[in-house]
Amino acid sequence: RKFGTFVPGSCPDMAISTALGFCTETHHFINYPVTITGVSKNSAAGLGAKGAHIAKIEDVSFLPKNIKIFWDPNIPQIWTGPTIYAQNVYEVLSKSEGRRTINYIKMYEYLYVFSKYTRYAISLIRKL
Numbered sequence: 001r002k003f004g005t006f007v008p009g010s011c012p013d014m015a016i017s018t019a020l021g022f023c024t025e026t027h028h029f030i031n032y033p034v035t036i037t038g039v040s041k042n043s044a045a046g047l048g049a050k051g052a053h054i055a056k057i058e059d060v061s062f063l064p065k066n067i068k069i070f071w072d073p074n075i076p077q078i079w080t081g082p083t084i085y086a087q088n089v090y091e092v093l094s095k096s097e098g099r100r101t102i103n104y105i106k107m108y109e110y111l112y113v114f115s116k117y118t119r120y121a122i123s124l125i126r127k128l
Contacts, residue, residue: 003095009088010063018092055079070094074104082107 009015057067060079072090075083086107093100
């Protein structure tokens, strides 16, 4: 009811986990990520381990066909772990009450250090 759908984003695990944060009465904060992932060879984690978890968003068949319409303009339109996770947080936040912002720096840092999008990341960082 709160988000109008069970999965308020284009990546179910990230969208649901982000949305659940808005549905709890109490929570605990830790200053580091905790993730339990599946790592089959065809999962996103498995593809990432092979260096194959990267594509243009329009080339990813399981993403919504209209994803470019509601894509956050501060996130590069590429499908890779940091960008799709940030996009899903953006999608959930856009459906939540109140004003919230995303800190994009860590995503830009990752793109700068670990991907072939170094120049693109630099241009994004310069806009800040």
